[in-house]
Amino acid sequence: MDKSILDDELWALIAPLLPPPKPRRAKYPGRLPLDDRAVLAGILFVLQSGIPWEMLPKELGCGSGMSCWRRLRAWQEAGVWDRLHALLLAQLRLADRIDWSRCIVDSASIRAVGAGPKTGPNPTDRARPGSKHHLITEAQGIPLAVILTGANRNDVTQLLPLVAAIPPIRGLPGRPLSKPRIIQADRGYDHDKYRRPLHAQGIRTLIARRNTLHGSGLGKTRWVVERTISWLHNFRRLRVRFERLAIIHEAFIKIACCIICWRQLKRP
Structure with a gap:
């Protein structure tokens, strides 16, 4: 081998x-x-x-x-990859590699070969079947949680589930990290219905408003989540969904997140 x-x-x-x-x-x-x-x-x-x-x-x-x-x-x-991800995040925190100043969300659509759970007509690909990867990272782009949906699901509908999916990040004495301080996102996540629950939890939101001029400056810090999505799609099996069962594709996504965390941990 x-x-x-x-x-x-x-x-x-x-x-x-x-x-x-x-x-x-x-x-x-x-x-x-x-x-x-x-x-x-x-x-x-x-x-x-x-x-x-x-x-x-x-x-x-x-x-x-x-x-x-x-x-x-x-x-x-059996939850192997969730436990591995939590373990790697704890080691990253112990190594002072977790920047908790903000968390950033974004998504990317991919084509799906055939139908299956968590697929849908992709509005950016002539309504062909597709899926969408929804991702949340910390300030340096380390993946914290990922969700798979059909490509026709609006990005903003997964904002609260992504925040809730962040595992408790241990590694140091005291309370584990679980609630972000600030959430950053692009205009696709602009909806007060989803802002209010975050504000009620004490989480600030920096989300560009729709129908406003570009130049909010959020791109200077928000680009890291797009880079992480690019890292995910460097794993060729994630560029096109061939798996009819969602559980198999979700396993591949979580393994890829674990490998990205491992590479960041071993980075000098």
């Missing part, structure tokens, strides 16, 4: 989070289960390269693509 796909330090964090294998029967134990690390290497290869499951190279030792698909679904249902 090529260790450049999954380095030893990251695997040491992931391995304790994986659910234990099912007990084997004594009389008819069946075939030995595939190695978890090899299967994860196959999943990461599909995420980074965008190839179909059935074209996974046998040299990775991860079995068939369907075996990797089943394991990815089981790990997503």
